[in-house]
Every structure is written in C-alpha cells, then in structure tokens.
Amino acid sequence: MSAVLDLTRELVARPSVTPDDAGCQALLGxxxxxxxxxVTPLRFGDTDNLWATHGSGAPLLALVGHTDVVPPGPLTEWTSPPYEPTIxxxxxxxxxxxxxxxxxxALTLAAIDFVRTHPDHRGTLAILYTSDEEGSAANGIRKVMPWLAEQGLKIDHALIGEPSSGQRLGDRIRIGRRGSMHCHLKIRGVQGHVAYPQLARNPVHEFAPALAELVALRFDEGNAHFPPTTMQIYEMRCGTGANNVIPGELDLSFNFRFGTASSxxxxxxxxxxxxxxxxLDFDLRTRVASAPFLTTTPQLIDAVVASVRAVLGVETVQDTGGGTSDGRFIAPTGAEVVELGPVNASIHKVDECVAIADLEPLEATYRQVIEKLLV
Ligand SMILES: [Zn+2]
Known part of the structure; x- marks a missing residue:
C-alpha cells in the first residue's frame, strides 16, 4: 500500500466532524x-490549527487544508461505515x-519528501491546517492570519488542497472564488381584516410586481474571470396565523453570489x-459574508498549471466557481491563492470517496509545485 493511501486511511479513521480535529493534526504534526x-499547534476557541515551517524568509509557500469533515448524515445509508476507510x-x-x-x-507527504531532498531550499515551506473550514470558520484561518501578521510572517503563495477537479484529477483549478452577500428585507404594509382590504395595505400584494422584477434582473454580465452574479431567495415569511387577517409585514431573506463585476x-x-x-415602505439590511477574491499575478498559477501538465498530462481550466473557501481569509493579505485537489463529485455526500489511482499523482503534482517555487 502506498504511503499516501496509508496516511489518508489513518485520517479518515478519525471522526473529525467540524470543528473537532479528532487527533488528525497531532498525527500530522x-x-x-x-x-x-x-511545528506550532494553534488552538483558538474550539478549533485546532496547525502551523509548521521549514526554512526561513521569502518566498513563503503555504500548503493549506482542513482536517474537519461534514457530518455523515444517516449512517444506514452508507454502504460501509463513514469512519471505516474501505476500498x-x-x-x-x-x-x-x-x-x-x-x-x-498528499500535501504533508509532498512537503516531507521535498525537505528531505532539498534541506537547504530557498524561502519557507509552511503547512497551515485548520479544523473549522466546514463549520463556522470563526476560529480557523480567520484567526491564524492575524497571528501570522503578529509574528511578522506573510504568505506569498497559498496552495489549497480543496477538491477542485470535475471529471478527472487536475482538469480544473480554482484561482479565485465568488463572494457571498446575505440580504434581509422587510416590506411594511398595514394589517387589517381580509374582508376590508380598503382599510389595510397588503405587503404581499404590494411587493409582488417588485418580486417579479427582482428575480428576473441580471445584476451584471460577469467578467473575464467571474460568471454573472446570481441571487436566490431562501426564506419568505408573513402572516399572523389567522385566515381572516391581512398581514402587516413581509420578511424576505436572499443571498447573492457575486464576482468582481459587482460590489x-x-x-x-x-x-x-x-x-x-x-x-414600497421597506427596510433592507445587507451583510457580506465573504468578498470575492481572484489571483491575478502569475507565479503560483503558472507553477500549478505546469505541474498538472507535466505530472498528470492534463491541460487544466482556471475557474472561480463553487462555494467559498478559506482562501477568502488568505487572499486579502496579498497572497496568491490557488486550489487544486481531487474530483469533487462525492463531497459532502453519503458514500464519499476518492480514486486510489489519483493519490500518488496528486502528491507528485504538489511535490512539483513546491519544487518550482522553492528551488
Ligand atoms: Zn473542503
């Protein structure tokens, strides 16, 4: 059995449901x-983080990931138990x-192999793992970044192992992510008796034509790196519970996924x-949960694209799709951020799996990226 398969199995056997690291980072450390x-373990609140470095000075390449996982869902639906790694x-x-x-x-073993062959490499090779990426993300990379700044450390390149691939390993990398903005809208009317609408103002009726416009609107056309912005309503509430009362208020929650074409x-x-x-008589509150980010300088992207080509024989696509990632906390410090990882078809699902044939090539690709940046 290969070392990377062995280590993956050891990690999967630890039930590290977010934010519990369940001993993964101790093993890796x-x-x-x-x-x-x-090796510097950094615990913030309920979250274990791991910072480890080899070498010193710039450039600082950080290999980034999370040891936490999402809950398994109904155990009876799994073909084999979720924390019993099974081939x-x-x-x-x-x-x-x-x-x-x-x-x-793969990141850990690539790093270990690299420093064994290049003990005097230039710059710093760093490992940055957290255990709250899948949860609140409050005590993970968000807290580590200011800690790094206090130590006078600045990440130049961050290679994140998030599962970025679509059909086959390496066919897609992420060079940025869309932002996410939450909106809460209150439409005020006047409550009354349904039999006397002339004495009331129904906020649902008043809002209806605006709602039709809102859901039909194209907020932007996207740009070279981001698809057009999308908006989805995820909650709508009104009514008093009585069937003879016109409600006085309508509450609506919706979310934007937006690129750099909008703000x-x-x-x-x-x-x-x-x-x-x-x-309309309204009150609108907005909150940006994460701003969009995009890596525009070429160093890390070029290193990843060339390594994917050389090791995997794949011409990768540079993409900004998907949800958000911990890259949102790293990119604002000026770091280049690129995500490369396994095929994402089964993530967060019952019977999550990874192709065993992809493990060693993934490690070799990471290994080559490190080499391109630190030799
Ligand atoms: Zn993930």
Missing part, C-alpha cells in the same frame, strides 16, 4: 516534526476522503431602485 519542520472498486470510501483528507495526506453597494443599489420605483 508528529510526522512533520520528525522531518525537521518547526471498493478502486475507490477509498469514507467521510472526508475527498474533502479533504486525501489532499492533506455590495452596486447590488444593494439595484435592489433599492426596484423597491423605490414600486413605492
């Missing part, structure tokens, strides 16, 4: 320390196998325009 890394038909099954314990194992202000402005044009 031991391996890294034995290879000569300086079937060339796949390794288990919660976290693809998201992202295979990457964690909080521009999206908010477009929503307010529609509401005003329809003469």
């Amino acid at each position: 031991e391996r890294l320390a034995a290879a000569g890394f300086n 079937r038909d060339g796949q390794l099954y288990g919660r976290g196998s693809a998201d992202m314990k295979a990457s964690i194992a 909080e202000q521009s999206l908010r402005g477009q929503v307010e325009d529609i509401l005003r044009r329809h003469g």
